[in-house]
Structure formats: C-alpha cells, structure tokens
C-alpha cells in the first residue's frame with residue numbers, strides 16, 4: 001500500500017506500462033477574490049491493465065481530475081501525462097481515439113438513433129466510408145450486450161441501463177486503451193447495476209483496458225477495483241488493494257467504509273476476491 005505522493009502499488013515496469021502519470025498537480029478555482037484549492041501536490045500513477053477507482057468526499061475533485069486526464073480542463077500547476085503525452089495535447093479528436101469517457105449522465109444525442117450515437121466519434125473523423133462506420137458501430141452495439149434491433153431505436157425508447165450501454169459503446173468506438181468512468185452505475189436499479197458491472201468487468205478483461213472509475217457505490221467499487229485511490233486533504237492520501245485501503249487510518253475512510261455501511265463493506269470484503 002502507498003500513502004501520500006507516489007502511488008506505485010502495481011509493479012513499475014518500463015515507461016510503456018505507465019498509462020497515466022500525475023505529478024505535483026494543483027487545481028485552484030478563482031471566483032472573484034475567493035480561491036478554492038481542489039487539488040494540491042497530488043500524485044498518482046496508473047499502470048496498464050489496472051482498474052483503479054477514485055473515491056473521496058463530495059467536492060474533492062474526482063470529476064475534475066477525470067476531465068483533466070481527458071484534456072478537457074487544465075490544472076493550475078503540475079503535469080498529467082496520458083499514454084506518454086501531456087493530457088493537454090490530446091485535443092478533442094486525440095482524446096476520443098486514446099481515451100474513452102463515460103460521463104455520469106450518459107449524454108446521448110436525443111435526435112440521433114442508437115447507432116448514430118455510437119458512430120458519432122467515427123463520423124466526426126470524416127475519413128472513413130459510411131459502410132465501415134456502420135459495421136464498426138454494430139460490432140460495438142453487440143459488444144455491450146445490445147441486440148442488432150436496438151440500432152434504430154431513439155434514446156427516449158431506452159431504459160437507464162441501455163442508455164449506459166450505448167454511451168459505453170460510443171466511448172469504446174475507437175478502441176481506446178484507456179477508459180474513464182464517472183459514476184457508471186449511478187441511477188441504475190440493483191439488477192441493472194449488477195449486469196452493467198459484469199459487462200465492465202468482462203470488457204476490462206477481454207479488451208485489456210486500463211480503467212479509471214469514480215464511484216460512491218460500494219458494490220461497484222468492490223466488484224471491479226484492482227486498486228482504490230482515496231482523495232482527501234486535496235491529494236491522494238492512500239492507494240492500494242481494497243483491504244489495505246479500508247485499514248488506513250483516516251476519518252474519511254472510517255466514515256466511508258466503516259461507518260453505517262461498515263457491515264456491508266465487511267461482507268463485501270469476504271465476498272469478492274479483488275482480482276479482476
């Protein structure tokens with residue numbers, strides 16, 4: 001288990017195995033003469049093949065950190081390197097090719113069919129023939145467990161679980177090696193949540209993805225994470241296997257894992273082997 005600064009729980013191999021490297025990150029938002037420091041001297045290294053979950057209290061900057069990894073926002077200071085390049089250089093197109101992102105709200109285009117939504121990032125490239133784009137989107141549709149007849153449905157015809165699956169298919173359309181998930185099971189009923197977790201688990205394994213997930217949901221956390229990183233006090237205070245992180249003495253960790261939900265956390269610890 002690592003505490004503070006460098007998080008190197010997974011063995012550090014050569015540079016190619018470091019998928020995300022965050023060093024000395026600070027994020028400060030200024031509103032008038034008020035400043036709010038969200039991250040301060042935050043370090044985090046994520047290795048190829050990890051399923052890393054970020055947990056932390058509300059407002060600790062988990063979503064901001066995902067957006068910074070995607071190059072959509074820029075830190076006040078420090079470096080974020082994603083797949084060997086500064087995240088700021090990913091650009092809109094580069095980001096879609098190299099990093100898939102599943103936003104919390106799903107955010108499908110309501111006027112597009114399911115297949116048009118999935119194909120959208122490929123169409124934006126304007127380099128591939130329509131037939132190929134159609135075929136690639138159909139492959140992804142099936143990969144996320146949806147039948148071909150769903151291709152022509154509109155987002156308003158879909159259940160919450162299906163919307164998540166379509167959003168995931170769109171995030172994976174360019175086979176990015178890195179997938180970012182913001183609260184992937186939020187708003188789903190327990191059955192849909194379980195089956196979405198099973199899908200994420202099999203895609204992580206089957207596609208050799210590196211995944212970074214933000215979640216508040218303990219079932220999702222324990223089901224999927226190979227490592228948990230805890231954001232508190234403006235940085236990553238600890239990262240490691242779930243069992244080790246739970247044992248780390250910090251008020252947030254005590255409340256999050258061992259408060260009212262402690263009993264459930266202990267059951268989950270017994271239930272899941274923590275190897276994805």
Ligand SMILES: Nc1ncnc2c1ncn2[C@@H]1O[C@H](COP(=O)(O)OP(=O)(O)OP(=O)(O)O)[C@@H](O)[C@H]1O
Pocket residue numbers: 029030038056057058059060061062063064065
């Ligand atoms: N563009 C912005 N301008 C000013 N403040 C911002 C901006 N984006 C985020 N913040 C603030 O930064 C803090 C961190 O936000 P973020 O959404 O990353 O938190 P979070 O850890 O994901 O929280 P939650 O678990 O509640 O979703 C919050 O206080 C938020 O209000």
